[in-house]
Amino acid sequence: MEDKETIIISLGGSMIVPEEVDTDFLKEFKDLIISHVEKGKKFIIDTGGGRTCRKYQAAAKLINPDVSKEDLDWVGLTVNNANAQVVRVIFGEYACKKVFHDLTELELKDKILEYPVVIGGALEPGHSSDFDAVLAAETVGAKKIINLSNIDHVYDSDPKKNPDAKKFEIISWEEYRNLIPKEWTNAGLSTPFDPIASKAAQEAGIEVAVMNGKPLDNLKNYLNGEKFSGTVIS
Numbered sequence: 040m041e042d043k044e045t046i047i048i049s050l051g052g053s054m055i056v057p058e059e060v061d062t063d064f065l066k067e068f069k070d071l072i073i074s075h076v077e078k079g080k081k082f083i084i085d086t087g088g089g090r091t092c093r094k095y096q097a098a099a100k101l102i103n104p105d106v107s108k109e110d111l112d113w114v115g116l117t118v119n120n121a122n123a124q125v126v127r128v129i130f131g132e133y134a135c136k137k138v139f140h141d142l143t144e145l146e147l148k149d150k151i152l153e154y155p156v157v158i159g160g161a162l163e164p165g166h167s168s169d170f171d172a173v174l175a176a177e178t179v180g181a182k183k184i185i186n187l188s189n190i191d192h193v194y195d196s197d198p199k200k201n202p203d204a205k206k207f208e209i210i211s212w213e214e215y216r217n218l219i220p221k222e223w224t225n226a227g228l229s230t231p232f233d234p235i236a237s238k239a240a241q242e243a244g245i246e247v248a249v250m251n252g253k254p255l256d257n258l259k260n261y262l263n264g265e266k267f268s269g270t271v272i273s
Contacts, residue, residue, distance in 0.1 A: 045081045045151055045179050046262070049172035049232075051188030052089020054252045055122045067255050069129050075262055076133060076155040083151060083175045085142065085159035086126055087168040087188075088118040112164030119168060123160035130156045142174035151179055169236035176245050184245060185261060187252040190231050193218070193270040207270050212241035215272050232272065246273040 054064060072082055092115040099106050099114055123138045135154040139147055140162040151157050159171050172184050192206040195218060207214075216237050219230045231249045232240070240247055250257040250269030260267040 045083060045181050046075075047172050047176045047179075047181050047184045048082060048084045049169050049184060049186045049188075050084050050086050050126065051168075051186075051252070052087040052092055052119065052122055053189040054089070054187055055086065055125065056089060056091045057189070058090070060125070064253065064255075065126070065129055068252070068258075071255055071259055071262070072130075072156065073133060080262075081151050081155050081157075083142075083147070083157045083159060083172075083179065083181075084126060085168050085172040085175060086119055086122040088115045088122065088161075089188075091122075092118040109164045116161035116164065120160040123158050127158040130158075134158060139175075142171045143178055145178070147175065147178050166235040167233040169233045170239060173236050173239045173243065173245060176240075177243055182245055184240070184247045185258065186232055186247050186249045187258060188231070188249075189251060189253070190249060191251045191268065193231050193249055193272065209271050209273075212237065212272060216241070231270070237272075240272075246271060248272075 055061065076082070095114050095118060096111045099111065120138065120140070127134050127138055133154065134156040135150045135158070137150065138158050138160045140160045142159050147157065159175055161168060161171060169186065176182070176184055192208070193210055193215060194204040194206050196204045198204040198206070215232070216234070219237065220234055232247055248261060248267070248269055248271050250261065250267055252258060257267045257269055
């Protein structure tokens, strides 16, 4: 991975708040990113809502079973934006003071030239932070996205339910999209990379590396151009 390249990271909410805010992870993540900033790299980090999002959505559905998909999405993206502000703040002077909710804004190009770290949040219902990461990549001309979550690989079935599930180290977008739901359901949908984002990434010719962010050695190895544990979708 070349210096000066703008790297897009879709940072899952499960990394930020697995149960409580994971300050150890966030500090280690910050230090790793800054170490690459000092080598000339730039980062757009788009946060997700994760488990906290699903907890809030479950509470809303319990009390109001008729809650709409759109309203559940609003709940999810509000959590997402809280996570985005936390990540922005921890980077201090390295990060742009504005969280970008619309990742198609042309201002994003200017800010990534001015600041080495720019944080993305959520704008509207209908898709996840994965799609926002694709929008960011298209806006700045990036062709690779790192999807950092609590998922180790792409599998052909749920490894929690099927101990014989096959994992992939490399998979095509066509093959991957045949494994996941065809449509977006709500902001609690849990797949390695969501259906709307996957369609957009395939059409834009963007490669996505899916990896578990814990331990951060996976991300460290990837950023150093070394072998990492995960799945590349292209």
